Amino acid sequence: MPKRYDRTASAPTLEFMRCKDCDMYGLCRLASNGEDANVTNALVKRRFVLRRGEYLYRSGDSFHEIYAVRHGSIKTYIYSDDGKTQITGFHGHGEIVGLDALDGMRFASEAIVLETTNICEVSFPHFQELSRNIPELQNQMLAIMSHAILRGQQMMLLLGKKNATERLATYLMSISRKIDKNKLSLPSYKLTMSRRDVGNYLGLTQETVCRILARFQEDGIIKVEGKYIYFFDIDRLTELTSQGRTEHVADLFEPSPRCLT
Amino acid sequence: MPKRYDRTASAPTLEFMRCKDCDMYGLCRLASNGEDANVTNALVKRRFVLRRGEYLYRSGDSFHEIYAVRHGSIKTYIYSDDGKTQITGFHGHGEIVGLDALDGMRFASEAIVLETTNICEVSFPHFQELSRNIPELQNQMLAIMSHAILRGQQMMLLLGKKNATERLATYLMSISRKIDKNKLSLPSYKLTMSRRDVGNYLGLTQETVCRILARFQEDGIIKVEGKYIYFFDIDRLTELTSQGRTEHVADLFEPSPRCLT
DNA sequence: TCATTTTATTGATCCAGATCATGATTGTCT
DNA sequence: AGACAATCATGATCTGGATCAATAAAATGA
Structure with missing residues (x-):
């Protein structure tokens, strides 16, 4: 039986605390302005625990927070019109989820927890507020989102070719x-x-x-x-990972050598 | 024979000038601060024309500008390790390209022009400068990038299911x-x-x-x-577009009704 | 503990779409 | 216009991975 998570759940006992490995570390460090990002944290105001089968968010939920997986793992997926499911990612320690909700301010995907998992939560309004004083924070966020776009392109290559x-x-x-x-x-x-x-x-x-x-x-x-x-x-x-056999070529207007400039 | 584009090329004769349809319109309007975004443009400092077979950018090029297609069309693609090609998108009037380069500040993909095409160019440093005074510009950009992530997810669904x-x-x-x-x-x-x-x-x-x-x-x-x-x-x-026949299900921990909250 | 359900494994068969092949169009260049 | 190359179309055949089927092994729960 699926449950929404209880955000008042007790604090996690953490086995892994290596914030330095986290994709969000750049943001956390900038936000805490040089102070130890591991303990006091200016960006992450809350952490919580979910157990297997609980949802971090569901499709259509309104967007307020971005999440990072501190320990554990989750999967994200979307539905097609006719109810088919496509898993869009598995996310473990240090990975950020929820970035697809910034367009439209609603989650388009769902995120479900695969094992007992610790989540770091970043309030988006809070992030915006901090960004006003720390412009570099914005660049970091753009880089993170750009990276997510690259991941999508690599998946297109995997699935298409x-x-x-x-x-x-x-x-x-x-x-x-x-x-x-x-x-x-x-x-x-x-x-x-x-x-x-x-x-x-x-x-x-x-x-x-x-x-x-x-x-x-x-x-x-x-x-x-x-x-x-x-x-x-x-x-x-x-x-x-790539056998170099079949050449699934596209029309490139150039049968010959690549670069002239 | 592939050519790099000549950025000093003569000004385009435009058939379509409907900036309002452009994905970048929100940015342009914010940047021009209420003034007519169609003529004087605070964000787009330059426009230029490319012809069929010319590259807008190539993989590995260092990143300085984001582009929008004003009129015409281009395709973007990536390579696998063994030289296979995956086209990642066709982009026509009003569509933005180059967002995948913000992570690492180098283009990971290539963009090639399919017909004579007008391009609006936004200098990224210039965008950053404007963003300092117009925070809403940053939100718009995040929304645009989030939208690109969604597109990738939809393509995963298409190719996977x-x-x-x-x-x-x-x-x-x-x-x-x-x-x-x-x-x-x-x-x-x-x-x-x-x-x-x-x-x-x-x-x-x-x-x-x-x-x-x-x-x-x-x-x-x-x-x-x-x-x-x-x-x-x-x-x-x-x-x-979806026949509702085969159910390619994922394990959802729930055979039964969906939402309980 | 044992009973029940879920998940994993392995074999046999099938088919959607790839590959191969051959012309018909269309586009490009001189 | 005519020649050549690229692109499109369509038929014949093949095949990688889906589907179907039948246990085995784990996980779950009373």
Whole structure:
């Protein structure tokens, strides 16, 4: 049974507090004006906890806050007219969600929590107020939004041009990069989402996801143990993200060399 | 033979000057502070013309300006590691391009002109300067970028969950909506891009695009005459954008009714 | 603990759309 | 105008991944 979250929930006991890894760190630091952004925080006025299955926001909710995942994971998705669902992202430690609501001031997507998750909340009016005195804050925000646009473009490439193997490899590599970034000691990762959700995100079925994960394991690239993935051969995985076989070309008005200037 | 554009090119003879239809109009009006944004323009300091096959920007170019298409059309695209191309958008009258460069201050995509095209140029430093005195300018920009993120999400849905018919229908409907918005008298449209490019954009081959356009014509929904499309039955086209057949569900933790709050 | 539901896995079959192939148009250049 | 190249159209065939099916393994809950 789905529940709205209770914003008065008790304070989280945090295992991870590495604000420096967070995509919002730039904003937090600017807002706190050099003071320690880890403890006193001028930008983030509130943090709260959600449990598996609870919504962070729903489609149509009016927009007041931007969120960052402090610890845990969530998924975001949209609906088509006929009720089909497209997962638009999985978001873990340090990732920002809610940026799609700034146009129209209503959430177009939904965000649901995949495990017990700590959220940092930034009031948008408060952000605007701070921006007046700290112009650089605005630039940071534009950069963050631009980055989200780039992510969308990369997903278009994945969904439009890559085959099933390349899609899975690309997704696993993005996970691997997060592990590196967050300096988790073990090259392993717990998939908090189902195979079906991975498939939905990548434009595949759950069966195809299973089969390809099994094949990667056979080939000694990863080890799959239920929800856990162990990364064995990152180099081979990298190769698989794009095979350089089929050239899905567009009309470029130029058969010949690229740059003349 | 590809050429860089010559920014000293002669001034355009404009057929369309309806700034009010432009996505940048909100910015222009705010910047000009109530004065007629159509003639004197505080935000757009320069306009120029490009011809078919010329680049507006290329991947890796350093970012200084944002652009709006005043008249004409361009396409934007990115490359994968192995040289595959994904067209990320076709942009006509009133549409803004270049927003993906704000993260990293370099263009990640390329923009190439499909026909003789007038471009409005906004210097980003100039925009920043104006924003200091006009905070609302920043909100407008955030809304514009948020809208671009939404577009990306819709494309993920199209590429991840829609079949070929639905993709074409969706694309034709987006064209139809532009015609309405720009109040072009005839329900017709000139496709300035090739079938191959349409296919590339929609994750299909040129053959599939041809066949489905032919089928739409047989069914009396449109008429295809070379580069021109005539819209006959918008209602039927709308139905075809999503058929409501296959439910590509994600795991939602809830088989039952939606909202409890 | 065991019963029930959800999720994962693996095999067999099918089909939408890719690929291959061949002309017909259309556009461009001299 | 005529020649050449690019683009469009349409038929024949092939195939990657979907669909269907049937357990197995986990998670959930009483």
